[in-house]
Amino acid sequence: MLAVALAPSVDYQDAFRAMLADFDAHDAPNAEFYAPARSDFPAYVQSLLDEERGLNLREGWVPCTHRWLVTPNGAIAGVTRLRHNIGTPFLSESAGHVGYDVAPSHRGLGHGHAALRAALAEARAIGLQRVLLLAGADNAASRAVIERQGGTLESIAYSKFWGEQLCRYWLDVPQQGRP
Helix, strand or coil, X not given: CCCEEEXXXXXXXXXXXXHHHHHHHHCHHHHHHHCXXXXXXXXXXXXXXXXXXXXXXXXXXXXXXXXXXXXXCCCEEEEEEEECCCCCHHHHHHHECEEEEECHHHXXXXXXXXXHHHHHHHHHHCCCCEEEEEEECCCHHHHHHHHXXXXXXXXXXXXXXXXXXXXXEEEECCCCXXX
16 A cells, blocks of 8 residues: 655654654755755654745745655655745746655655655645646656646756756646546
């Protein structure tokens, strides 16, 4: 059974820190994105919940729904993010609506598909009909997840921010049933 997408909660502090340790050991660059969780976990969780409500947003940030992929044994297999709009140059060119990370020890088990399905369910809930996803041209696993869910490749272009070629995909949000 795959993980279920749940809202961030302080109840998952140990599981989240275990996910961070997995990233530290096997994919350190991605661990840096979660650095604020290390110093004050309750404040980190509150900041994610605030982002979803559009509260206390940092300059240039937009409302964003965060979900954690929790396995049946209580581990966090990954995270997904749905930005409610892409109304900034950075989001429209380098990030898109949807982002997700699967912890290294959980990759290849279908959690990327679960993360994208969860993001699409959240997109449907807030009324989005189409979402933009970006993936590194060399990230075959992420590209396969997006394409399997129906993503249409728009273009491939170099991103100065990420220092790599990015594939731009558009994906229609299923409006009924499960994504």
